[in-house]
Amino acid sequence: MPQVTLTVNGKTHTVEVEARTLLVELLREKLRLTGTHVGCDTSQCGACVVQMNGDSVKSCTTLALQAQGASVTTIEGLAKADGTLHPMQEAFREYHALQCGFCTPGMVMSAIDLVEKHPAGLTEHEIREGLEGNLCRCTGYHNIVKAIGAAQEVMHGRSATLAPAHAAE
């Protein structure tokens, strides 16, 4: 069986996989990192988004073997070892940017890539456009957009702390 070597959340793994194994199957079933979700399995919903070599990708539409040598970050790799949340995770919590939570890992991973690629900042409209590849079936987009708007200020160092949700009203 083919082997793939990749780094996930800073740890290097060498895993035997079938050629047809998807990256999300490797993450969930071989490495037991079940924070990455499979929603639609047709590359539309974005619940499976992870970062691969610094870009957000749909792990249900990437072969595990295509991640050979790659550095992958999943939702489990965001918080610090002491449990301190990533500013984007903290913003999702503060702004109640989740309802059932199923889309949340993919939303957070997409949002981080979006903010990192736009150091000058994103308007509300640009955030909404940037989330085109992520669906929330609870339709909870409004607070997700607010959370990303607040998180980008912290991520780009324009604000030391997250603006409390009520202050944004």
Next chain:
Amino acid sequence: MYDFEYHKPTSVADAVKILSADSDARPISGGQTLLPALKHRLNKPTSVVDLSGIAELKGIKRDGDKIVIGAMTRHADVANSAEVKAAIPALAQLAGSIGDNQVRNRGTIGGSVSNNDPAADYPSAVLALNATIVTSKRRIAADDFFQGMFTTALDAGELLVAVEFPVPEKAGYAKMKNPASRYVMAGAFVAKTGGQVRVAINGAAACVFRQAEMEKALAASWSPAAVAGVVQPADDMNSDIHGSAEYRAHLVTVMAKRAVAAAG
């Protein structure tokens, strides 16, 4: 998904060798179309040949009056390329409008052009800009390349290596996205290159096509008003639950007007 053998060659020659020896082998670039098709078991390749290890297929360069884009260049790279933005801003804009951020981080120009999905964006730019398709064995003019729904001039075992876009004087792209799937319902790419006008319509019919009447109208007068009066016949337009042939025919004119306005 059925299982297959996986190959990752490091040269075009090696990839062609594997693909030529086995008619059931399939190349994979970004995989954003092929993998969903394999999941649905619409295709059962014996081998999948990953092109991502072939350095010569990647990159964007300005070559005189042309922009040359390697087959494995991702949509995100074309959208963000300073060279493309400076020379053919409409092409960068088109690339930045394909799918979503995650699709653009994987999907490639070679994959899109070789697949020739009727609702794909790139074929309209290739046809309107009169690009040349460079393959592993020859050069193919855009007019000869797109032959029908999901059908191109590529032979079995022939790989698309690069697309050469002549730099136009003016170019613009506009599309109407399906509100649910975001696929193109009708799109128009208009370009004036070396004094010649070409208009390519995507999404509306089974295959991208040139709109000769609009080309004539724009050659006489480059303005949105010039195409406003050109009626696209509904005969060969797609008709489905998302829109009738008549609706798509109407959209063709609207998109052409917007594309000319965008081109300036």
